[in-house]
Structure formats: C-alpha cells, structure tokens
Amino acid sequence: MIEIGYCSRVLHPRLMALPFAQASNDLPDVNGEGFQDFLAEITRGKIAQALLVIFLAYLAIKISEKFITWLSEKVPLQYRLNIKQSLPFWRAFFVGLTLVVLIRLFLNLTQNNILAITGTVVVALGFAFKDYVSSVIAGIIALFETPYQVGDRIKIGDHYGEVVNYGLRGVRILTPDDNVVTIPHNKIWTEAVSNANKGKLEAQVVTNFYFAHDVDIQTVD
Secondary structure (H helix, E strand, O other): OOOOOOOOOOOOOHHHHHHHHHHHOOOOOOOOOOHHHHOOOOOOHHHHHHHHHHHHHHHHHHHHHHHHHHHHOOOOOOHHHHHOOOHHHHHHHHHHHHHHHHHHHHEEHHHHHHHHHHHHHHHHHHOOOOHHHHHHHHHHHHHHHHHHHHHEHHHHHHHEEEEEEOOEEEEEEEOOOEEEEEEEEHHHHHOOOEEEOOOOOOOOOOOOOOOOOOHHHHOOO
C-alpha cells in the first residue's frame, strides 16, 4: 500500500509580510522625505520674487484692460468688439505665465517627484475645486465656440443683459435695470444661451405697443 502524505507549512508572519514590506518601500513617501524633495528650498528671496511676480501679473492685467478698452474706442466702429474680445485671452495668458513662474520657484519638477504627488494632488483638487475647474474648462471652450462675447446681448436662464466682462471663471452681464450679474461658464453645460447680436453692433429689438380700444387699427398701420 502506498501512503500519500501531505505536508503543510505555516509561514512566519514576518516572512509573509516581507514581500509587502518590500513593495511598500518601493513606493515614494509622499508625507515624508518624498514630499520634502518635491518642494524646493523656500527662502526670503524666493518669497520676494513670488510677490513681485504676482504684483507684475496683476499690473499687467490692469494695464491690458485699460489699453484694450482705450484702443477699442480709437479704431473704426466695426473693429471695436473684435479688440475687446481679445481681453480674456490676454488675462488667461498672464495668469498662466504667473503660475508657471511660481511652480518653477517652489517645486522641484523631477519625474519621480511628479509621479509621487500628482495623484494625491489631482484627487484633492478634483473634489475641492470641482465646480471651479468645470467653469474654467467651460470658459476655455467658450473662447473657441463663442456662444457669447464682450458686447453681446445674451440671456442665460432668467438673466438678460450685455456682456461687459469675460473672466476665466464666469461672464459678467449688465442688465437693463443696471445690475451686474456674474454667471459661471459651466452654465453652458445645462442652460440654453440666447444671443441677440452674436458679435455685431446691431441687434433686433422687439417692442410691444398698446392702444386704446377705440383706436382705428387700420389707421395705425
């Protein structure tokens, strides 16, 4: 008779945890030294440079707004709105350039550091700034699809007025009763946008006339 025996071997808990420990050691330490390596050395000089860059960006945006507004009043009438509509592009350009300079000042953008922290940052920012990022993306898309531009008379939802400012997050309209309403760009995902003039200086206006009951309508026509 042939007896078949079974041999069972119980691994020590330390031996079982060894592969997992080795795998965990291969991962970057985001909360410890890995995160410190990701950040560059912060000095007073860099802080001063960052404040100077932010101030120059703010100054550049304000000067570009004044210059474009002034230039739009000096050119022929048919080019006025085209010049004003370039303002959102220049504002986004200066803001993007400022972000690039600040990132280069305070972060070490090596391949390992980027892989170590990108996932965590993206998830955190995704939840914290979900609506803001959605509005910014919608604003960038609106720059190319142009559902509204500066100078257009639009209606979004219950709000109607003239577009007086086009920002990264939202658009500002001036209503007929002289109220400035800020509408996030992400409304274009869910709301219909009614544009009365679509980049033109003229817009059709519908006016209701009311007459007394005893007025001869044929004479009025």
